[in-house]
Amino acid sequence: MIRGTIYITCSRAALILSGFVLNVILGRWLGPEQFGVFGIINSIGTTIELILLSSLAKGVSKFIAENERSIRSIINGGLLIQAISGLFIFGVLFFGADLIASLLNDQEMAIYFRMLSLFIPIAGLAFVYESALNGIRYFGNQAVITIIFHITRLIGAIFFVYIGLSLKGAILGLIVADIVRLFIGRYFCKGLRAKGNYNMKSLVKFGFQTAMLSFTTILLVNIDIVAVKVLLKDGAFTGFYNATLTISRMPSFMVGALGVTLFPLIVKSISENNEELTKRYISQSVKYLLLFIIPMTFLISATSEGLISILYGEVYSASARSLSILIFGWAFLTLNMMFNMIILAGDKPYIAVIMGLFLIPFSIVLNLKLIPIMGIDGAAWAATVTNIVGCALAGGYVYIRFNAFVNFASAVRILLASIITYLIAIFYPAEGFMLFANYIFLSIVFFVLLVILGEITIDDIMNLKGSVFKTLKKEKVAV
Numbered sequence: 253m254i255r256g257t258i259y260i261t262c263s264r265a266a267l268i269l270s271g272f273v274l275n276v277i278l279g280r281w282l283g284p285e286q287f288g289v290f291g292i293i294n295s296i297g298t299t300i301e302l303i304l305l306s307s308l309a310k311g312v313s314k315f316i317a318e319n320e321r322s323i324r325s326i327i328n329g330g331l332l333i334q335a336i337s338g339l340f341i342f343g344v345l346f347f348g349a350d351l352i353a354s355l356l357n358d359q360e361m362a363i364y365f366r367m368l369s370l371f372i373p374i375a376g377l378a379f380v381y382e383s384a385l386n387g388i389r390y391f392g393n394q395a396v397i398t399i400i401f402h403i404t405r406l407i408g409a410i411f412f413v414y415i416g417l418s419l420k421g422a423i424l425g426l427i428v429a430d431i432v433r434l435f436i437g438r439y440f441c442k443g444l445r446a447k448g449n450y451n452m453k454s455l456v457k458f459g460f461q462t463a464m465l466s467f468t469t470i471l472l473v474n475i476d477i478v479a480v481k482v483l484l485k486d487g488a489f490t491g492f493y494n495a496t497l498t499i500s501r502m503p504s505f506m507v508g509a510l511g512v513t514l515f516p517l518i519v520k521s522i523s524e525n526n527e528e529l530t531k532r533y534i535s536q537s538v539k540y541l542l543l544f545i546i547p548m549t550f551l552i553s554a555t556s557e558g559l560i561s562i563l564y565g566e567v568y569s570a571s572a573r574s575l576s577i578l579i580f581g582w583a584f585l586t587l588n589m590m591f592n593m594i595i596l597a598g599d600k601p602y603i604a605v606i607m608g609l610f611l612i613p614f615s616i617v618l619n620l621k622l623i624p625i626m627g628i629d630g631a632a633w634a635a636t637v638t639n640i641v642g643c644a645l646a647g648g649y650v651y652i653r654f655n656a657f658v659n660f661a662s663a664v665r666i667l668l669a670s671i672i673t674y675l676i677a678i679f680y681p682a683e684g685f686m687l688f689a690n691y692i693f694l695s696i697v698f699f700v701l702l703v704i705l706g707e708i709t710i711d712d713i714m715n716l717k718g719s720v721f722k723t724l725k726k727e728k729v730a731v
Contacts, residue, residue, distance in 0.1 A: 266399040268502055270406040271562070275498045277410055278422055279564045284491030286419050288481070291494030292356065293364050293423065295477060299470040300341060302376055308333055308459035309379035310596070315455055316387030317519045323384065323444045329452050330380040333459070338373030344370035356481060364423060364664040371427040374434055378500045382439025384444065384518030386515070388666075393440045400436055405429035447491075461601040465592060468608025472615055472638060473585070476631040484627065493628045494569040495564050497551065500578045504586040518597040531656035534594060538658040541590055547670040547698045549583040551691060552576075556675035558687050574632040584643040591646035599652060611638055662707060669701035 279287045312330040316323055345352075349365035385394040408428040412421025477497060481490045521529040552559060556579070559573035564571075592604040615638040622630030651657045674692045682690035702708040 254595060258384045263399075266402050268518055269418075270402040272498070272502070273566060274406050274409055276497075276563050278401045278413065279491070279568070280412055280424075282419060284567065285487035286488030286491075288487045288492075288494050289361060291421055291490065291497065292361070292481060293419075294426075295369055295474045296352075296365070297368050297371070297426070299474060300345070300372060300700065301379075307385035308337070308455070308463070309376075311458040311464050312380055313387040313454045313515065314458065314519050314597070315363065316384055317389075318523045322447065323388065325447045326455070327380060327384050327444065328546070330383070331377055333456065334376035334380055335373065338376035341367045342372045345372065356478075358487075363374065364419065364635075367420060367423045367427070367456055371430045374427070374430045378430060378434040378437050381434070381441045383672060384441055385437070388444070389517075390440070397433055397436050397440065401433040414486060418488065428657060458601070461605065463598065464605045465596065465601050465608065468605055468612060469589065469592065469610050472608065472635075472642070475612070475615045476619060476635045479623055479634075480625040481718050482632050483623045489628055492568060495560065495568045495576050496571045496575045496628065496632065498573055499559065499563070500582040502548075502552075504582055504589065515593055518594060521600060527654075531654060531671060534650065534654055534656040535658055537590065538587075538663060541587065542658060542663060542666050542713035543585055543702075545583050546666050546674060549579050551677055551694060552579045554674050555687055555690075558681065558683060561722050562685065562687060571628070574628045577629060577636055578632035581632065581639045584636070584639035588639060588643040591643070591650045594650050594654070595646065600653075604646065606644060607649075611642050614638055614641065624716070633684070639726060654675050665705040667706040669698050669705060669707070673698045696709055 278290055282290065308330060312326055315326050319326075342658060346366050346369040349362040349369070350359070352365055353362040354357050382394055382397055383390075385397075405425055405428075408426075409422045409425025410422045413419075415421065417424065477490065477493055480493045481487075484490070514651060518530055518533055521533060553576045556576040557569060560568050560572050595601065595604045615634060618634035618637060622634050624630070626633065647657070676697065677690070677694055699708070
């Protein structure tokens with residue numbers, strides 16, 4: 253699991269770096285109002301990807317992990333279903349663009365939705381190939397696809413905006429990147445030829461249930477920014493909140509590597525009825541997640557004003573307080589996503605769907621109550637409270653279902669070390685680009701505190717070192 257996580261973490265690093273560079277440049281070049289529109293378009297595109305495209309692809313990953321003798325048959329079935337559904341979604345989005353724009357009180361957005369519809373069929377096919385590689389645990393190839401995709405997206409979007417296409421150029425860059433991702437995925441999968449039997453109805457059923465889970469998750473992720481757009485009306489507020497969202501999502505993108513590698517491993521251990529291995533996968537993954545997410549959340553919250561100003565300029569400083577709140581909300585959402593991934597691997601996605609359906613009206617009510625009173629800070633509080641409740645529900649189910657969770661004393665030590673680094677960041681603030689040097693220093697302090705508290709031992713360091721060198725050696729032999 254460590255080796256796969258290293259691969260996917262590298263790809264997630266490319267995602268975060270390219271995404272931040274892209275959002276910072278677009279935020280400066282397009283201005284708050286158009287940048288807010290880009291945030292809405294990007295959110296809706298992500299929603300469609302996860303609900304109607306990657307959901308079936310997740311089923312491809314699961315079925316291949318359980319039955320590697322039917323790889324090509326499962327891939328072909330996934331491609332057929334994705335082609336049909338992708339063309340249907342394209343038609344709905346292309347011809348319904350005017351209606352969607354009207355609902356968002358901005359008729360000028362219709363042209364952007366029509367452009368967005370072009371990438372839907374392409375992205376759906378690309379997801380099938382990526383998920384096939386995930387199912388057979390070819391994490392290295394999967395990471396290569398992700399890295400090339402995000403670099404292409406960054407270069408393409410910046411180039412098209414630079415030559416004068418403005419927001420249309422940014423969307424065009426997304427389309428070009430998906431075309432590149434599709435062809436690379438097809439190249440990596442061309443050698444997978446095993447054509448055993450499998451139940452396509454089961455694949456469709458699992459994909460439908462996963463789509464419902466993705467639907468609830470994406471609604472929860474985007475309710476706040478859509479509510480800001482509709483309730484506050486001023487496009488600048490949407491741009492400010494989009495800047496807050498961009499930074500808050502950073503930790504979840506990075507630790508998502510754990511979920512990508514964990515899913516096929518848990519699927520396989522459950523299919524083999526190996527309860528001890530399943531429990532070990534879960535407890536280790538939650539611990540690694542906490543080690544990363546808790547300190548980063550506290551550090552970003554403590555330095556929100558300086559970080560916003562560096563990345564987006566002083567004009568976005570109004571976002572600082574909402575960032576200091578929302579970053580905690582996304583930490584809980586990241587934990588919730590990990591728990592939902594475990595529930596999904598356990599063949600009961602409807603449990604997570606039920607939880608999500610409860611949280612959606614809860615979040616809507618909070619946004620309707622808090623945004624008119626507190627502005628974008630109200631949206632941040634609504635998202636944070638909702639995600640705390642969701643994390644408690646999903647985490648409780650995982651504990652009951654698998655009898656596995658992180659050690660309580662370990663969680664306390666991680667939290668204590670994070671609070672100490674948070675206080676240091678508050679009382680000894682850094683300005684300008686020295687802030688990033690301060691992040692490195694405080695990360696070292698956090699690591700030393702974990703060693704002092706006994707959370708990290710010499711054996712842990714040596715085991716990690718051995719895993720890394722084993723990975724590098726294997727890659728050298730492969731080359």
